[in-house]
Amino acid sequence: MDDSKKKLIRITTVPQSMKGLLKGQLKFMKSYYDVLAVSSDGACFEEMLAEQEVRGVKINMSRQITPFQDLVSLYHLIRLFQKEKPYIVHTHTPKAGTLGMIAAWLTRVPHRIHTVAGLPLLVATGWKRRLLDVVEKITYACATRVYPNSFALKDIIVENQLASERKLGVIGKGS
Numbered sequence: 001m002d003d004s005k006k007k008l009i010r011i012t013t014v015p016q017s018m019k020g021l022l023k024g025q026l027k028f029m030k031s032y033y034d035v036l037a038v039s040s041d042g043a044c045f046e047e048m049l050a051e052q053e054v055r056g057v058k059i060n061m062s063r064q065i066t067p068f069q070d071l072v073s074l075y076h077l078i079r080l081f082q083k084e085k086p087y088i089v090h091t092h093t094p095k096a097g098t099l100g101m102i103a104a105w106l107t108r109v110p111h112r113i114h115t116v117a118g119l120p121l122l123v124a125t126g127w128k129r130r131l132l133d134v135v136e137k138i139t140y141a142c143a144t145r146v147y148p149n150s151f152a153l154k155d156i157i158v159e160n161q162l163a164s165e166r167k168l169g170v171i172g173k174g175s
Contacts, residue, residue: 006087008033009080011100013061013093015045018052021092021117026052036084038077039096061095065131070099077103087111094120098139105142114139116148117175119156136162143167150174 008029012018018026018039026035030053037049037056049056059076062069081089081103088111091100097114104112121132140146140163148154151174158165 003034005032005034007036007084008088008090009036009038009084009086009100011038011077011089011091011096013040013063013096015039015042015048017093019044019048022052024052026054030054033088036086038080038100061099063095065128070095074099074103078106081107081109088113090115092117094135094139098135101139101142110144112142112144114143114146116146116153116157119153122156133160133162140167145169147171148174 010026018037026037029035035054037054038059040060041058057080059073061073077099086109089100089104089109090113091097092115101112101114121129124132146163146168148157148170151170154168154170157163
């Protein structure tokens, strides 16, 4: 680890997302940042760390609505950020995004980035839809930048008033 490099923490809910969605990214970013991967334990966690050549920390996060477990995960993320003092926290996937952005905001991480690849709330109805709307709004409010992976997804976020357009950006031409 190079102490002169600023710390970048990338978070996904499960390691399969990090292994697939972020293939090669962490290894590339290592040239510029001290990179730490955070995800739940899973069959490919250690393999992903070896492929990406980065350090990793396991913090269990459920993909379901689990308020008590989510508070425990949030606590562990806050403690990790207090110890590691990241310059950037970049989250992917809904649960990792919510917990990671709240923890990063609470610990005053200067750059809090969330990438949106989909919105589960679009297929939800009733109380679950209302809950997911609130959770997305909290996630985006805690982030300094939000990057939907397409212009269509950006439009949906704006139309549903989940985040202000000034916080949103699509990288390149999107997916």
